[in-house]
Amino acid sequence: MGKSISLIYPDGHAQNYPLDTNGTVGIHGLARGNYTVQVLNDKGLKQIIPVALSRSQTVDIQVPTNLDLELCSVWVIVGLSLIVFPRLPMLRSRTNVIARFTSTRKPPW
Numbered sequence: 001m002g003k004s005i006s007l008i009y010p011d012g013h014a015q016n017y018p019l020d021t022n023g024t025v026g027i028h029g030l031a032r033g034n035y036t037v038q039v040l041n042d043k044g045l046k047q048i049i050p051v052a053l054s055r056s057q058t059v060d061i062q063v064p065t066n067l068d069l070e071l072c073s074v075w076v077i078v079g080l081s082l083i084v085f086p087r088l089p090m091l092r093s094r095t096n097v098i099a100r101f102t103s104t105r106k107p108p109w
Helices: 068-100
Strands: 004-008 016-020 033-040 046-054
Touching: none
Parallel strands: none
Antiparallel strands: 004 016, 004 033, 033 046
């Protein structure tokens, strides 16, 4: 989870706001316009979210945690394993056929 956010105003200047223990921050008195929110994480993960304010509103930002990223990596590895491992016998038999045809033995005649 992020430790703070960097709010980039429509005129380009940025200001950091720390998050509370619930991971929320309240920013009041913003003018209408297009803002950019960067969630700053101590693990090097940076998420940039554009926000267009046209009235008073609450913006919920979903930030992936390290656990989310680890679980996603596990699912990718399991999925690739299920695709590749059943095909290994077929791939091995193809390489054997190629090896038999590319042998350097001289013909017996």
